[in-house]
Amino acid sequence: MPETHLVDAIVIGGGAAGLNGALMLARSRRSVVVIDSGEPRNAPAQAVHGLLARDGTPPAELLEQGRAEVRRYGGTVRSGEVVKAVAAEPAPDGDLRFSVTLADGDTLAARRILVATGLRDVLPDVPGVAAHWGGAVVHCPYCHGWEVRDEPIGVLATGPASVHQALLFSQLTNDLVYLSGGTALDDDARARLTARGVRIVETPVDRVMSDAEGRLAGVVLADGQLVARRVLAVASRVHARLDGLEALGLPVEDLPNGLGNRVVSGQAGTTAVPGVWVAGNVTDPSAQVGSSAAAGALAGAHINADLVTAETEAAMA
Template sequence: MDDAEGTMDDSYDVVVVGGGAAGLAGALTLVRARRSVLVIDAGSPRNAPATHMHGFLGHDGRSPAELLERGRAEVTGYGGLIRRGTAIAADPLSGGGFLVRCGDGSTVRARRLLVTTGLVDELPAVEGLAERWGRDVLHCPYCHGWEVRDEPVAVLATGPVSVHQAQMWRQWSDRTTLLAHTWELTEEDRELLAALGVAVVEGEVTGLAVGADDRLTGVTLAGGGAVECRALVVAPRFTARSGVLTGLGLPMTALERDGRVIGTCVESDAATGATALSGVWVAGNVTAPMAQVAGAAAQGVQAAVAINADLIEEQGRRAVEAYRAAG
């Protein structure tokens, strides 16, 4: 693996796959519990395009990159190790635990796995949209709504969730417009939007308009028209980064909204992050696609506590077996 921070061993109590908020919070909890921990981080956090994060008490307005930098320093400060690289597979070992294989050919052993690989936002195919993701092409009003309050906001309709998005974003701006784009609205949808004062604009969106200050000014339509907006709201498809997990035989679960699949995730126990496979836990967006940074970090802590408890129980069982054998 690249970019070593410390000297790597070949075996750890816990290997954390993914170095975002969930993974680092879990790793921090475990190293403070005096566990040997290795974090394998591919360095591609979901929120990398965003310059600031919000709603995380004590960290509101902080950049995601700064939060992760601080988190890495805290983990390594307690003796945890972090490696830049990609875990591509994990193989169960006959004696218990896992052999984690990385993209550079290296391997490490782990008694337990915490997978926090997150998800990929698959965006609508509109020219110029992906380049502005996390800036003024947005999804979550709790993350970005305050910053565009009272500004003209346009919601790109690509499915039934778009009507719900228009309802939500109207909370932050009464200048919210729904762009029908490729979605056929029902009469009930149109009545609701009209009652709420949300304008509906017909026509497929073909591109984005950007001002000289590199700020979004609107969208262009197939018929040659344009709609002013300072933020464009989209509904991505949430696809779990699940390579390591599917290789272990853990299937992805379809995430549905109003009868339509909007993504995939890994099922886990809501309280602990335990998966159906003994020894494997998950936390963050790989299992909870709607979780914000604070929620993902909290899940990482919960999973770490459960992992440590599991290791303590195993140690107790082995101690009793050795005690009986010696007697």
């Protein structure tokens, strides 16, 4: 790894967390490269919500502005897919080194890495759900709830977390159906749903039906009955996106109730792997755009401080 190709930090993932982490590093006069695969989790959404002063901004517009801001301070944002990231031999002064190989064959070297790759949503295997994902099929009442208020909403249960999801959506409409689909419902859950005026349908869902204009019309049950709905809420299972990063050995833990997994992190996104930080949905599945960006900023500042410490130690030596 020639020193001419060495950068202070490589950020893997060009979403809100990655770009804000890169912004903090670039503003600290650090050489930083963002590797962006161009597959943001919120790509199907029409707008970002719950983000102060930018509520309603299309996701692509927000990211384009973020990339421009990183570049304004000297950072590099490039399209690409990481196929391998490994820890390399330390520098003569003992500082850390990493090697990152891209799908196009380029190899980059860095002193630190920020992983902000996000999550991959795994939807229930019900025909028609994926076609409406990000439109009439939603998952988060805080991201999409206002936009679907007062609509006939169905909650397509995937597990215990769906009961909590239904209670949240009951705040947004008086016409809510809980499609249990064979998932377990104890007496307490039934009582809570009933108290909020939620109708429970226990017949399994066969498929999602669209109308002549392609809009969601409802769900067809296994007995052929149609439950008319304009919106479906689905708690997807989520998995940390770590393709190509396996060799780093990042610790991963399962989420409760079979909801997926996440990368384990500590303060400011530190991990058990020296020199590697994480930020955003890859470690905090519930984080929205604002909190993901904040986590990226905190991780970026922490990485800069860590580099300053290493440089100070080297100077003293």
